[in-house]
Amino acid sequence: MVVKFNLIAACCENMGIGKNGDLPWRLKNEMAHFTNMTTKTQDKCKKNVVILGRTSWDCIPEKYKPLVDRINFVLSTKKLDLSQYKDTYAFSSWDEIVNKLKDSEFRQRYEDVWVCGGSKIYEDAMDSKYFYRLYLTRIKKDFECDTFFPKLVIDNIQRISDLRVPQGVQEEKGIKWEVEVWENTKVPILN
Numbered sequence: 001m002v003v004k005f006n007l008i009a010a011c012c013e014n015m016g017i018g019k020n021g022d023l024p025w026r027l028k029n030e031m032a033h034f035t036n037m038t039t040k041t042q043d044k045c046k047k048n049v050v051i052l053g054r055t056s057w058d059c060i061p062e063k064y065k066p067l068v069d070r071i072n073f074v075l076s077t078k079k080l081d082l083s084q085y086k087d088t089y090a091f092s093s094w095d096e097i098v099n100k101l102k103d104s105e106f107r108q109r110y111e112d113v114w115v116c117g118g119s120k121i122y123e124d125a126m127d128s129k130y131f132y133r134l135y136l137t138r139i140k141k142d143f144e145c146d147t148f149f150p151k152l153v154i155d156n157i158q159r160i161s162d163l164r165v166p167q168g169v170q171e172e173k174g175i176k177w178e179v180e181v182w183e184n185t186k187v188p189i190l191n
């Protein structure tokens with residue numbers, strides 16, 4: 001059974017992704033792209049898994065938690081009680097996450113795995129043997145940020161096209177953005 005991590009992130013020109021526990025920008029269509037990619041499945045009986053660090057989870061306004069129509073995985077060293085949230089699981093390590101994703105019963109429930117940040121979560125996912133693709137929105141403007149996307153090791157990835165993402169440069173509120181899709185050159189991944 002193959003586990004594949006799809007990473008999805010949006011960064012501005014200085015590679016920033018966050019500020020004060022929030023996104024530095026409000027771009028509705030870009031957010032719609034995130035929702036579309038992480039939610040859509042081919043098999044309507046299945047959902048996708050989204051993996052978030054505890055800080056990113058905390059950043060989601062209560063009314064939007066859990067991310068709807070997706071199975072939410074939250075990574076934390078703390079003992080989190082997420083029992084009030086539907087389809088939401090807490091994990092204390094990547095090993096626990098991978099074990100759950102490989103569990104044959106659980107495998108029937110999900111289609112794709114989306115790694116949704118933040119910083120260290122992206123870094124660990126890209127360093128892992130399960131790293132498959134990175135869907136990176138480049139926001140073509142500088143924002144003040146305190147959280148950054150990790151350094152991209154270009155030697156290990158190649159740019160590909162995926163017709164599911166908005167094609168070419170998009171613009172909203174006078175801000176241009178474009179989705180880049182990168183694939184790990186070492187796929188297929190053997191477990």
Ligand SMILES: NC(=O)c1ccc[n+]([C@@H]2O[C@H](COP(=O)([O-])OP(=O)(O)OC[C@H]3O[C@@H](n4cnc5c(N)ncnc54)[C@H](OP(=O)(O)O)[C@@H]3O)[C@@H](O)[C@H]2O)c1
Binds near residue numbers: 019020021118
């Ligand atoms: N632009 C984007 O695409 C995007 C995407 C996501 C987030 N963001 C922004 O980024 C910021 C949050 O990201 P962040 O990097 O500060 O934090 P984060 O990655 O969301 O969360 C960090 C926390 O995750 C837990 N964690 C990480 N690795 C772990 C491991 N191996 N084992 C167990 N727990 C682990 C720890 O939680 P505990 O402290 O509970 O142990 C750690 O403090 C916010 O501003 C958010 O809005 C932006």
